[in-house]
Amino acid sequence: MKQALALALCTLALAPQAQASTISDLFCDDSARLERQLLTIHGAQKQGYGMRGPNTLLEMWIAPSSGDWTLVQNYADGRSCIVAIGEHWEQIPPEADPA
Numbered sequence: 475m476k477q478a479l480a481l482a483l484c485t486l487a488l489a490p491q492a493q494a495s496t497i498s499d500l501f502c503d504d505s506a507r508l509e510r511q512l513l514t515i516h517g518a519q520k521q522g523y524g525m526r527g528p529n530t531l532l533e534m535w536i537a538p539s540s541g542d543w544t545l546v547q548n549y550a551d552g553r554s555c556i557v558a559i560g561e562h563w564e565q566i567p568p569e570a571d572p573a
Contacts, residue, residue: 508554543561
């Protein structure tokens with residue numbers, strides 16, 4: 475995951491600056507292809523999802539072996555973009571009901 479981010483940042487730094495772009499432009503792909511990459515290459519598992527709007531779904535992917543996490547935004551047109559990535563994900567168990 476760190477290698478992908480490093481490659482994307484290098485690409486962004488070396489790209490011509492004629493047109494402004496965001497880092498999310500570098501991490502967008504077909505939803506099915508991005509899901510396969512998260513599953514097979516990164517060993518991530520989908521841990522949860524929620525609607526962000528009428529045409530947008532957010533998913534949280536976690537790689538249990540490394541603690542790497544990826545937040546993916548899916549669009550109704552079949553495209554998905556990585557919104558954020560990080561390390562050291564820790565699952566917090568729900569608190570027991572005090573009653």
